[in-house]
Amino acid sequence: MQTSEKTYLDMCRYIMxxxxxxxxxxxxxxxxxxxYQMRFDLSEGFPLLTTKKVPFRLIKSELLWxxxxxxxxxxxxxxxxxIWNEWPxxxxxxxSDYKGPDMTNFGIRSQQDEGFNEQYKEQxxxxxxxxxxxxxxxxxxxDLGNVYGKQWRNWESSQGEWIDQIQQVIQDIKTKPDSRRLIVSAWNPEDIAPERAALPPCHVLFQFYVVNGKLSCQLYQRSGDVFLGVPFNIASYALLTHLIAEECGLEVGEFIHTLGDAHIYTNHVEQVKTQLAREMKPLxxxxxxxxxxxxxxxxTDDIELNGYDPHPRIKAPVAV
Known part of the structure; x- marks a missing residue:
């Protein structure tokens, strides 16, 4: 039995x-x-959930973005x-430029009022x-402001310098693989105000680790929407580990996912119960x-998913 998905489902059961x-x-x-911490052995298969369909094409394009x-x-x-539309x-x-119908609290109202939902979709x-x-x-x-892409590739220092953290960490993996500083941070205290970033980073810091020719990655995520967001995060950072390993001539090791506030929204509870009742399939x-x-x-065309045969998608509203 594959253990990667069981690790995620066990977290769902624990929170429930x-x-x-x-x-x-x-x-x-x-x-x-x-x-809460989960560990995924990437040699076991790619950790994309099979108990519900997760759209890998969205994960690919977001990570490349x-x-x-x-x-x-x-x-x-x-x-x-x-997947990022709601914030902009x-x-x-x-x-003051918007002149259409009132869209206040559209995330909740679109779930409660079918007539409003049609208006919302139109807008x-x-x-x-x-x-x-x-x-x-x-x-x-x-534009979403100073979110992940900005912090990963164009971090602005207090001295006005620009730091490409991804390029730097790749160079360090290649030249100093035993370093304990193989870290990329998305959390810049100056940039978490709403006027500077649409959403403060949820996955705030990740660290690479090289041993026996294998690359592992650990993510610290301050906040995780366990039903909708976390499955994306698991697959995204697993894919990132594969990409960086390929760039550096390494095999893949583990992805370790450490969560701060791991939560199931109350309007996702029934969906989680449905998912937990399903049998896992091969990764x-x-x-x-x-x-x-x-x-x-x-x-996106350079990355292919093979042998994915999941259970059907389970729909759930996004909390904005």
């Missing part, structure tokens, strides 16, 4: 059984636990990736179309074509 009820920024409410240092959703929309849309509908579609068609509008309303594998390319030049 032992999680404390807490309020949250979105007003939805959660079952929460503090401090991070690695390019991009922070504007225009690239994501060009790849039919909608919120800024748009709260701006979101118009927003996306304008982001794709109007470069000036995209520049103003499509897929991935293949990466990096011939003649650096990790920064890889495109």
């Amino acid at each position: 059984d032992h999680g404390e009820r807490k309020g949250d920024r979105t007003g939805t409410g959660t079952l929460s636990t503090f401090g 991070f690695l390019k240092g991009d922070t504007n959703i225009r690239y994501l929309l060009q790849h039919n990736n909608n 849309f919120k800024r748009w509908i709260e701006s 979101m579609d118009k927003f996306k179309e304008r982001i794709l068609a109007d470069e000036s509008f995209a520049h103003t309303y499509g 897929p594998s991935i293949s990466i074509n990096m011939e003649g390319k650096s990790v920064f030049e890889v495109e």
Whole structure:
């Protein structure tokens, strides 16, 4: 039996059984636990959940977006990736330039009112179309601020210098593989204010570790939406580990996922119960074509998922 997915499902069961009820920024409410760690042996297979379908194409394009240092959703929309839309849309509908119907609390209202949900989808579609068609509008309303891509590739120091953390960590893995400083941080205290970043980084820091020709990665994530977000995070950092290992001529080892506030939103509880009732299937594998390319030049077509046969998707609302 594969253990990677069981590790995740065990966390879901633990939070369902032992999680404390807490309020949250979105007003939805959660079952929460503090401090939880999962380990995934990447030689066992690629840790993409099989008890529900997780769209790997979105994980690919988001990670490559991070690695390019991009922070504007225009690239994501060009790849039919909608997972970051709600945050710039919120800024748009709260701006003085927006003249459409009232979209206040659209995340919750769209789940409760079918008529409003149709209005919301119409306004979101118009927003996306304008982001794709109007470069000036995209520049103003499509940018998420100083989020992951900015911090990974263009960290600005207090001295006004620019630091490419990903390029630096790749160089250090190649030249100083025993270093205990193979770290990339996305948490810049200056940039967590809403006017500087749409959302403060949830996955705040990761560290690489090299031993016996294998590359492992540990992520510290301050906040994890266990049903919707964490499956993406697991697969994304597993993919990142594969990409960096390929760049550095190493095999893959483990991905270790350490969570601060690990929570299940109260409006995801029934979906989690559905998932826990399903049987796990064999894990897929991935293949990466990096011939003649650096990790920064890889495109979505260079990464293929093989043998993925999951149970159907389980829909759930995003808390914004």
